[in-house]
Amino acid sequence: MMKPMIGLLGAALLASACTTTGNTERNAAGGAALGALAGAALGAVSGDVGVGTGAAVGAVVGGGVGAVKGCREDGGCGASAPNRRQYYDERAGRYYYYDSGSGRYYWENGAPR
Structure with a gap:
């Protein structure tokens, strides 16, 4: 067993x-x-x-x-849906997320960080 x-x-x-x-x-x-x-x-x-x-x-x-x-x-x-957990960048005052497929960070509007 x-x-x-x-x-x-x-x-x-x-x-x-x-x-x-x-x-x-x-x-x-x-x-x-x-x-x-x-x-x-x-x-x-x-x-x-x-x-x-x-x-x-x-x-x-x-x-x-x-x-x-x-x-x-x-x-x-x-x-x-892909994981779009967002993080906050205090200096920029904007949210961003990590795309595990590409290994890159992007702003919430999709532009590279």
Whole structure:
């Protein structure tokens, strides 16, 4: 039972290692931790599955959900619109955003920063 879980976790780690912002990794780790806690609690309460198995299944499910959430925050994974999170430049008094596709910064009107 544990060998397939380890394989799935390894594959999820490799798939999430290709981002530059860290949202995917951070959300995957947080989701895995919360999923493990919830799975362990459910496993202890139910008595049928066991604490260890519940924690392992919860970690895999939570890690996957967290990774997808982080990827969508970055504008990937099939998100409907690209991530246009804006930042404020106090000196210029204008907003700008980072385009992860080109690796460049742009003012909110689309002009290069």
